[in-house]
Amino acid sequence: MRHVLRRAGFLVALSCCAPWAIAAPAEELSIRIGYLGYRPDIGPVLSNVIPEPDDAGLRGAELAIADSNSTGRFLKHSYALESVTSETAEDLLEQAAKQYADGLRLFVVNAPTATLRQLSDTMPEALLINAGSADDRLRSQNCLANVLHTLPSRSMLADALGQFLAARRWNRWLLIVGTTADDQAYADALRRAAKRFGHQIVAEKPWSFDNDQRRSAQAEMPLFTQATEYDVVLVADERGDFGEYVPYQTWLPRPVAGTQGLTATGWHKTVETYGAAQLQKRFEAHANRWMNDRDFAAWMAVRSLAAAVTRLRSTDAGAIRQLSLSGELPLDGFKGRKLSYRSWNGQLRQPIPLVHPRALVSNSPQEGFLHPTSELDTLGFDAPESTCRLSEVRP
Amino acid sequence: MPRTALATAIALAFSLAAGSAAAATAYVSNEKDDSISVIDLDKMETVETLQVGMRPRGLTLSHDNKLLYICASDSDTVQVMDLATRQIIKQLPSGADPEQFALHPNNKWLYISNEDDALVTVVDVDKEEVLAQIDVGVEPEGMAVSPDGKWAVNTSETTNMLHWIDTSTNELVDNTLVDQRPRHVEFTKDSKLLWASAEIGGTVSVVDVDKREILKTLTFKIKGVHPDKVQPVGIKLSSDGKYAFVALGPANHIAVIDAKTYEVLDYLLVGRRVWHMAFNPDESLLLTTNGVSGDVSVIDVAKLKVTKSIKVGRYPWGVVVTP
Numbered sequence: 001m002r003h004v005l006r007r008a009g010f011l012v013a014l015s016c017c018a019p020w021a022i023a024a025p026a027e028e029l030s031i032r033i034g035y036l037g038y039r040p041d042i043g044p045v046l047s048n049v050i051p052e053p054d055d056a057g058l059r060g061a062e063l064a065i066a067d068s069n070s071t072g073r074f075l076k077h078s079y080a081l082e083s084v085t086s087e088t089a090e091d092l093l094e095q096a097a098k099q100y101a102d103g104l105r106l107f108v109v110n111a112p113t114a115t116l117r118q119l120s121d122t123m124p125e126a127l128l129i130n131a132g133s134a135d136d137r138l139r140s141q142n143c144l145a146n147v148l149h150t151l152p153s154r155s156m157l158a159d160a161l162g163q164f165l166a167a168r169r170w171n172r173w174l175l176i177v178g179t180t181a182d183d184q185a186y187a188d189a190l191r192r193a194a195k196r197f198g199h200q201i202v203a204e205k206p207w208s209f210d211n212d213q214r215r216s217a218q219a220e221m222p223l224f225t226q227a228t229e230y231d232v233v234l235v236a237d238e239r240g241d242f243g244e245y246v247p248y249q250t251w252l253p254r255p256v257a258g259t260q261g262l263t264a265t266g267w268h269k270t271v272e273t274y275g276a277a278q279l280q281k282r283f284e285a286h287a288n289r290w291m292n293d294r295d296f297a298a299w300m301a302v303r304s305l306a307a308a309v310t311r312l313r314s315t316d317a318g319a320i321r322q323l324s325l326s327g328e329l330p331l332d333g334f335k336g337r338k339l340s341y342r343s344w345n346g347q348l349r350q351p352i353p354l355v356h357p358r359a360l361v362s363n364s365p366q367e368g369f370l371h372p373t374s375e376l377d378t379l380g381f382d383a384p385e386s387t388c389r390l391s392e393v394r395p
Numbered sequence: 396m397p398r399t400a401l402a403t404a405i406a407l408a409f410s411l412a413a414g415s416a417a418a419a420t421a422y423v424s425n426e427k428d429d430s431i432s433v434i435d436l437d438k439m440e441t442v443e444t445l446q447v448g449m450r451p452r453g454l455t456l457s458h459d460n461k462l463l464y465i466c467a468s469d470s471d472t473v474q475v476m477d478l479a480t481r482q483i484i485k486q487l488p489s490g491a492d493p494e495q496f497a498l499h500p501n502n503k504w505l506y507i508s509n510e511d512d513a514l515v516t517v518v519d520v521d522k523e524e525v526l527a528q529i530d531v532g533v534e535p536e537g538m539a540v541s542p543d544g545k546w547a548v549n550t551s552e553t554t555n556m557l558h559w560i561d562t563s564t565n566e567l568v569d570n571t572l573v574d575q576r577p578r579h580v581e582f583t584k585d586s587k588l589l590w591a592s593a594e595i596g597g598t599v600s601v602v603d604v605d606k607r608e609i610l611k612t613l614t615f616k617i618k619g620v621h622p623d624k625v626q627p628v629g630i631k632l633s634s635d636g637k638y639a640f641v642a643l644g645p646a647n648h649i650a651v652i653d654a655k656t657y658e659v660l661d662y663l664l665v666g667r668r669v670w671h672m673a674f675n676p677d678e679s680l681l682l683t684t685n686g687v688s689g690d691v692s693v694i695d696v697a698k699l700k701v702t703k704s705i706k707v708g709r710y711p712w713g714v715v716v717t718p
Contacts, residue, residue, distance in 0.1 A: 067533050067553050071553075071554040071572070074554070074570040278510060278553075282533075330575055330597070331575070332553070332576045336645070337595075337623040337645075
């Protein structure tokens with residue numbers, strides 16, 4: 001039966017024009033999607049005044065289930081989320097194994113790279129959508145065959161910023177890098193963006209202080225940011241240890257960008273055009289808080305699964321993966337243009353908002369950064385820069 | 396023919412057709428100015444700006460052209476303007492966040508899409524009361540009533556469907572799945588076909604009304620414009636059955652389609668982010684609202700040429716024309 005479904009799905013994916021118009025009367029489908037959440041404790045941070053929500057990601061997936069059932073109820077397709085949030089990686093793997101044994105094959109994963117990799121290995125027949133790891137290695141060399149990504153990679157964020165700074169001609173960067181591996185990875189993405197868009201890193205300083213900048217930023221930060229002339233300070237501090245205290249405290253009166261200050265992100269409260277205001281309203285009614293990038297990635301993950309199920313009239317993970325990677329599945333992400341998955345690494349191509357805490361500053365790609373097929377592919381690892389060829393291999 | 400001579404000729408044609416000095420008038424809703432721009436189509440300029448409710452979008456006329464209905468989205472109401480005095484004479488109970496609407500041929504029942512509540516509200520405009528509320532998909536947007544009065548059709552942007560409401564019972568009886576983010580629907584004069592645009596799908600579907608199935612899906616390709624920016628929104632069908640015009644949003648073009656063969660004949664460059672369109676009474680001109688550039692483009696329908704742009708308020712969205 002599975003084989004037949006898969007073939008039928010493939011045929012539908014190939015035919016270009018509105019296959020549902022001639023489809024037989026709707027067959028009932030029940031679509032079970034697993035949500036796997038595990039965020040390791042990031043440890044004590046110095047700037048801990050405004051905590052991040054604990055349920056980031058999950059709430060987005062829940063809303064997308066409700067949105068998808070709005071189409072589903074007319075097609076007799078019923079979507080259900082089976083969610084697990086774990087305190088440890090081991091527990092998450094165990095719970096996921098249970099869901100997998102219970103027949104679940106479609107998952108949204110909000111977990112660090114190592115856990116995602118293990119899930120991918122232990123559930124080879126499943127399709128996983130990554131809404132939790134921005135790791136560039138998963139998009140450049142070590143792509144996982146059964147994983148798609150809705151969360152933008154670090155390089156997409158850094159490129160979005162790099163293009164904007166190029167448009168402003170803020171080409172001389174002072175780079176401050178935190179101590180964690182994530183900070184190093186973000187700094188790598190910034191260095192790559194600097195090279196791609198013609199910037200120069202005039203000085204680079206590792207952040208190694210361990211005191212509380214809430215009390216001492218004004219005394220210490222100006223001295224720390226002394227350097228020869230720079231146009232902008234770039235900060236790589238993903239967990240928000242010290243970066244919040246860089247703006248307004250720099251030696252030269254210069255803007256701050258990166259993980260703090262002007263930030264590139266997949267989603268933000270201040271995104272409101274192209275119908276986004278409606279999504280924000282629905283989310284806030286559902287979750288009683290603002291929608292963040294992880295919520296959006298999880299929302300997008302479920303929506304893209306639902307869009308594929310609607311097209312294929314099947315829940316087969318292999319067929320959904322194939323359709324998703326074919327470039328023939330336009331997705332609506334309230335970002336002003338259709339979104340789709342990159343065929344080589346399964347990354348969702350999408351415009352990236354650049355924001356400060358209370359306003360949208362710009363959207364990348366910036367005008368004038370051209371690309372032979374899609375300007376969205378000027379952000380992140382483009383096909384020639386990635387060794388992955390996911391659409392050509394079967395998991 | 397020089398443009399001024401042409402304009403004079405058109406103006407002359409109007410005044411002859413109207414049989415009086417009164418020129419055709421266009422009303423344009425300015426989404427971000429909370430106002431309506433009034434364009435004198437003789438002078439081809441904005442002659443007055445009327446303050447209305449918050450975030451005005453959809454506009455429609457009573458069938459006798461005496462009343463203008465205005466969706467004031469952020470005021471959660473439909474305002475009714477008496478065009479003789481240009482005063483708001485009443486506010487209809489529209490349900491929350493009305494965006495588009497359509498008036499039944501009986502001139503009484505107004506079908507309104509409530510974007511935030513996944514509802515279509517039916518209001519009796521004389522009695523000022525809600526006749527029915529119908530559950531539809533998420534983010535209802537486009538609304539049309541068939542000229543024969545049998546069907547009201549609503550599009551839902553997140554659910555990606557056309558919802559068919561039987562106007563004799565005000566019940567949802569069928570749904571047609573179309574491409575991503577359907578925005579606008581328009582019936583042909585004989586009520587046999589329905590044209591539906593899908594903004595993110597980048598397509599326009601032509602639907603057989605009897606079977607409620609898609610007959611044909613149209614796609615668009617404009618030289619020098621990336622396909623992702625081709626986002627069909629407004630649709631207008633000429634009443635002689637010759638042309639369909641489709642506004643392509645941020646592609647800044649209007650597609651001209653042969654309404655019989657479905658062949659795309661031409662793309663006309665207009666202002667930025669083009670939303671909706673309206674004909675003048677004799678259909679010699681087509682007006683387009685251009686949201687980002689804040690103006691209205693005027694298309695000469697016989698020549699299929701853009702002849703003029705007229706400055707209006709901020710973010711023009713809907714447009715209607717009275718004789």
